Amino acid sequence: AQKVTQAQTEISVVEKEDVTLDCVYETRDTTYYLFWYKQPPSGELVFLIRRNSFDEQNEISGRYSWNFQKSTSSFNFTITASQVVDSAVYFCALSEATGRRALTFGSGTRLQVQP
């Protein structure tokens, strides 16, 4: 069975600090997809990134970067120079290519960025 673990329940940083959100996953599939979503206080989830299991290249998008390591089954998310607008709950999710093809979510990490 697939599982996603986000061990950090809540993180608090001061603006301009860098912060890394951890995500560890379990799956028996060789083909799978990893996602990060942001949930601001309004409640609606916003898609941030998708990664497939065959692509271990790190990705950078502005202040956001993602580190995918199959050897440790991790897909960590780093925000550089954090801003107050980054305050939200962040979810890591996994989807397997076989089976039900629906997302399995981690429990989320609440990030609070203090001014």
Added chain:
Amino acid sequence: DGGITQSPKYLFRKEGQNVTLSCEQNLNHDAMYWYRQDPGQGLRLIYYSQIVNDFQKGDIAEGYSVSREKKESFPLTVTSAQKNPTAFYLCASSIEGLAYNEQFFGPGTRLTVL
């Protein structure tokens, strides 16, 4: 504007009553999903549908029912059999029900049982 709408935003229900949550999308997506979110927890899959007139149970389907008579609509009924229905309910859709498709989410409905 294309997107997913959920109504109502807040819903109050008395114990023993059934209630239906609406989810409509105009993205022309084939697949639709319902998730439940409890405080401090991730999203758990209730039901999903990859095509009209077909749907499958997710991880926590007991006490819920759905229908998919139209491509753009996927209503969720919370029945009196659901023992602890107070939660935040999120509807999502994706182009196809494939593993690599990102899901787009609606704004959610917060259900409170009085």
